[in-house]
Amino acid sequence: MLRIPSISADPAYAKDVRAAASWVGKRLENAGIEHVQTLETGGHPVVYGDWLHAEGQPTVLIYGHFDVQPAEPLELWDSDPFDPVIKDGKVFARAATDMKGNLLLPIVACEALLNTDGTLPVNIKFLFEGEEEIGSRSFSGFLEKHKELLACDLVISADSGVGTEENPTVGTGVRGVFSMQINVKTADMDMHSGFGGGIAPNAIHELVRILDSMRDEDGRILVDGFYDQVHTLSDDEKAQVAQFDAFPEGIRESVGFKEFFGEPEFTPMERGVARPTLEVNGIWGGYQGAGGKTVIPCEAHAKLTARLVPDQDPKRIQELMEAHIKAHTFRSVDVTIEDEHGTPPYRVPGDYPALKVLENVMEEMTGHPVKRQWAGGSVPVTSLFKDMLGAETLSLGGSQDDERPHAPNEFYRLSSFTHIQKAYCLFLQELSKS
Amino acid sequence: MLRIPSISADPAYAKDVRAAASWVGKRLENAGIEHVQTLETGGHPVVYGDWLHAEGQPTVLIYGHFDVQPAEPLELWDSDPFDPVIKDGKVFARAATDMKGNLLLPIVACEALLNTDGTLPVNIKFLFEGEEEIGSRSFSGFLEKHKELLACDLVISADSGVGTEENPTVGTGVRGVFSMQINVKTADMDMHSGFGGGIAPNAIHELVRILDSMRDEDGRILVDGFYDQVHTLSDDEKAQVAQFDAFPEGIRESVGFKEFFGEPEFTPMERGVARPTLEVNGIWGGYQGAGGKTVIPCEAHAKLTARLVPDQDPKRIQELMEAHIKAHTFRSVDVTIEDEHGTPPYRVPGDYPALKVLENVMEEMTGHPVKRQWAGGSVPVTSLFKDMLGAETLSLGGSQDDERPHAPNEFYRLSSFTHIQKAYCLFLQELSKS
Numbered sequence: 001m002l003r004i005p006s007i008s009a010d011p012a013y014a015k016d017v018r019a020a021a022s023w024v025g026k027r028l029e030n031a032g033i034e035h036v037q038t039l040e041t042g043g044h045p046v047v048y049g050d051w052l053h054a055e056g057q058p059t060v061l062i063y064g065h066f067d068v069q070p071a072e073p074l075e076l077w078d079s080d081p082f083d084p085v086i087k088d089g090k091v092f093a094r095a096a097t098d099m100k101g102n103l104l105l106p107i108v109a110c111e112a113l114l115n116t117d118g119t120l121p122v123n124i125k126f127l128f129e130g131e132e133e134i135g136s137r138s139f140s141g142f143l144e145k146h147k148e149l150l151a152c153d154l155v156i157s158a159d160s161g162v163g164t165e166e167n168p169t170v171g172t173g174v175r176g177v178f179s180m181q182i183n184v185k186t187a188d189m190d191m192h193s194g195f196g197g198g199i200a201p202n203a204i205h206e207l208v209r210i211l212d213s214m215r216d217e218d219g220r221i222l223v224d225g226f227y228d229q230v231h232t233l234s235d236d237e238k239a240q241v242a243q244f245d246a247f248p249e250g251i252r253e254s255v256g257f258k259e260f261f262g263e264p265e266f267t268p269m270e271r272g273v274a275r276p277t278l279e280v281n282g283i284w285g286g287y288q289g290a291g292g293k294t295v296i297p298c299e300a301h302a303k304l305t306a307r308l309v310p311d312q313d314p315k316r317i318q319e320l321m322e323a324h325i326k327a328h329t330f331r332s333v334d335v336t337i338e339d340e341h342g343t344p345p346y347r348v349p350g351d352y353p354a355l356k357v358l359e360n361v362m363e364e365m366t367g368h369p370v371k372r373q374w375a376g377g378s379v380p381v382t383s384l385f386k387d388m389l390g391a392e393t394l395s396l397g398g399s400q401d402d403e404r405p406h407a408p409n410e411f412y413r414l415s416s417f418t419h420i421q422k423a424y425c426l427f428l429q430e431l432s433k434s
Numbered sequence: 435m436l437r438i439p440s441i442s443a444d445p446a447y448a449k450d451v452r453a454a455a456s457w458v459g460k461r462l463e464n465a466g467i468e469h470v471q472t473l474e475t476g477g478h479p480v481v482y483g484d485w486l487h488a489e490g491q492p493t494v495l496i497y498g499h500f501d502v503q504p505a506e507p508l509e510l511w512d513s514d515p516f517d518p519v520i521k522d523g524k525v526f527a528r529a530a531t532d533m534k535g536n537l538l539l540p541i542v543a544c545e546a547l548l549n550t551d552g553t554l555p556v557n558i559k560f561l562f563e564g565e566e567e568i569g570s571r572s573f574s575g576f577l578e579k580h581k582e583l584l585a586c587d588l589v590i591s592a593d594s595g596v597g598t599e600e601n602p603t604v605g606t607g608v609r610g611v612f613s614m615q616i617n618v619k620t621a622d623m624d625m626h627s628g629f630g631g632g633i634a635p636n637a638i639h640e641l642v643r644i645l646d647s648m649r650d651e652d653g654r655i656l657v658d659g660f661y662d663q664v665h666t667l668s669d670d671e672k673a674q675v676a677q678f679d680a681f682p683e684g685i686r687e688s689v690g691f692k693e694f695f696g697e698p699e700f701t702p703m704e705r706g707v708a709r710p711t712l713e714v715n716g717i718w719g720g721y722q723g724a725g726g727k728t729v730i731p732c733e734a735h736a737k738l739t740a741r742l743v744p745d746q747d748p749k750r751i752q753e754l755m756e757a758h759i760k761a762h763t764f765r766s767v768d769v770t771i772e773d774e775h776g777t778p779p780y781r782v783p784g785d786y787p788a789l790k791v792l793e794n795v796m797e798e799m800t801g802h803p804v805k806r807q808w809a810g811g812s813v814p815v816t817s818l819f820k821d822m823l824g825a826e827t828l829s830l831g832g833s834q835d836d837e838r839p840h841a842p843n844e845f846y847r848l849s850s851f852t853h854i855q856k857a858y859c860l861f862l863q864e865l866s867k868s
Binding site for chain 2 (some may be wrong): 302
């Protein structure tokens with residue numbers, strides 16, 4: 001499965017995304033799951049399967065994705081990202097932790113229960129998509145169309161982690177996300193900088209000015225109204241976040257940046273999970289080869305994403321971003337925006353009964369108190385499940401914070417297979433008794 | 435010759451630069467030029483040849499280059515940049531006008547004189563280099579080492595134009611140039627923007643802030659002291675520049691930008707030849723592929739060039755740029771500068787006798803008054819010839835303003851071969867009589 005380069009962002013890999021879907025379907029069938037089918041979405045396909053023989057019991061929809069991030073920059077990988085290497089109890093490959101490792105956990109858990117008990121304690125629906133890494137863009141339409149097939153009492157996202165055995169956590173929230181690409185075009189062709197310098201606009205400078213206008217030195221977002229809908233943290237919420245105050249330092253050391261960056265009036269952990277962000281993910285324009293080329297480039301491009309927190313609305317953010325870009329564009333320059341999509345932030349209600357069940361299971365398994373944790377990342381579908389299926393989403397997966405999702409040398413601990421498989425079995429059993 | 439991709443900026447094409455040198459050497463020999471040799475510089479080679487039998491006559495060194503700019507962006511070319519196409523009396527190819535067409539003019543002129551008269555009116559030395567498009571970086575050391583071989587009374591640069599037959603011009607100045615690459619590194623690896631957003635610095639944002647701090651909205655350069663050495667134009671100089679006030683509009687139309695850009699207190703033509711500029715020529719960092727990738731990039735890069743005017747000194751500009759970048763860099767971020775090189779601006783003295791000879795030839799040939807013209811581009815070697823050989827440099831070439839040097843669909847008018855070949859013959863003859 002790790003050998004399949006199921007990169008959803010690049011159309012050149014569409015057949016690999018489909019190959020990954022096919023792999024997942026076969027694995028579900030082998031596990032004893034029924035009605036396995038590949039469903040079309042207009043984009044990359046979805047894989048569905050179910051086991052619905054636990055009469056009177058709740059129905060749990062288990063969610064995951066089989067698409068992966070691009071592997072670039074390839075030169076920073078110690079081994080081929082699509083040729084997994086096992087070393088020191090870890091498997092190294094693109095998508096090892098996000099989320100081809102996690103994807104297998106609920107499947108093998110159900111397989112084990114079916115092989116042992118001949119039955120499952122609750123009804124199960126599996127739903128694996130192929131567009132999570134590109135914002136689950138066809139998923140909303142897909143859910144709308146298949147509402148009845150997917151009806152459930154509770155969703156579990158396997159695209160997640162539950163801390164370590166010493167420090168168990170349950171995820172109770174994710175940030176939303178808003179993405180766009182900005183294209184600047186100043187002329188029909190590049191110009192010699194000798195002839196054009198002093199006369200012609202430069203697409204890179206125009207883009208740079210737009211981008212630089214969006215954040216101040218501390219990373220505060222200068223887009224008018226951007227913070228208007230941001231929920232102010234209560235003291236309880238600050239205390240919950242503060243439980244993870246050591247977390248950013250671990251990230252800092254493993255990634256190797258020297259100082260924390262961001263709004264100084266918030267702690268790094270608060271900034272990482274409870275404050276919105278705006279980041280340029282990529283930029284390009286003009287001559288990028290060896291040596292120099294004295295041109296005034298006529299085109300420049302940047303990809304951006306914002307992370308959103310309650311109660312920000314991606315549609316509102318889109319309007320604000322567009323207005324900001326318009327206000328910071330010269331009349332004489334063509335600025336176009338493309339590829340906009342967004343998903344709202346999500347929080348599990350604090351008093352949600354199944355949340356307590358999961359917390360009890362993790363506490364019993366590990367012998368440690370479980371901390372509720374908000375994540376800085378985004379799982380676009382959580383808010384869709386709430387809106388379309390009326391179901392809350394809990395998280396149960398094996399990812400740990402140092403496993404380099406989206407980065408070179410991504411890995412997954414093999415020990416997560418036993419630990420989290422067991423958690424799945426216990427949780428489903430306890431859920432049937434609750 | 436146009437089929438040889440002699441791109442000096444990219445080491446992958448080093449053997450092609452050498453192939454172009456070899457072509458030029460053979461062409462000189464075929465023309466009857468003596469002592470033809472390829473000389474090493476430490477970088478790309480130089481081709482030398484001479485004809486020194488005009489006793490008592492001045493020695494003219496004819497300068498040109500056989501290296502070319504990269505051809506990117508390839509998708510904007512209507513035909514292969516290295517497979518010349520002739521259409522409507524024009525040859526389309528990379529380096530057609532800059533300067534493989536021009537390079538041939540003095541060679542065929544001398545060949546014609548030798549075939550007709552059996553002799554040349556003055557002594558001639560040919561000097562063609564292979565690093566003009568990368569700032570002639572080995573040329574200073576080369577001239578120092580070969581001072582005696584290259585001793586001359588006058589230099590003619592064939593890397594130029596003399597207007598049109600209706601509007602003849604002579605070049606009497608070029609801008610200088612200063613180049614650098616800025617590299618920003620914020621961490622050892624890219625980060626997931628969910629985990630790192632709000633915690634980690636972003637290399638693209640750091641670079642964008644440095645670049646944006648260098649110019650204001652009107653293109654005024656905000657680097658402290660940048661304008662300190664800029665010569666203030668006299669009324670006579672303003673009038674000389676104003677003769678070409680229609681020139682920028684022609685550029686604007688052919689390149690297709692909507693409005694002129696630059697300091698509003700100067701005319702576009704003044705800005706184009708008598709004011710310094712600062713341009714980002716290329717930028718790159720993070721994810722640039724299809725779709726999106728939610729990373730916080732740890733590296734970003736930009737290539738910059740400044741065009742310099744009298745009396746700016748590239749060494750001083752280098753110091754000012756470095757100080758500015760340092761002042762606009764966060765402590766926590768690694769900013770490195772590489773590939774710095776520069777060359778001063780150059781002006782031919784207004785009362786230089788050979789300039790008058792050239793003006794007379796062009797006036798007689800065309801029947802129109804000749805305008806003295808400063809160019810916005812740079813010919814790095816002109817100031818070197820002045821410093822090292824004590825010789826002024828005149829310009830005589832066939833390039834016209836609309837021929838797209840450094841840009842896609844570059845071309846050269848075939849009519850320049852007859853027109854400027856004749857100008858070379860007449861100029862060398864008149865020079866022997868003056």
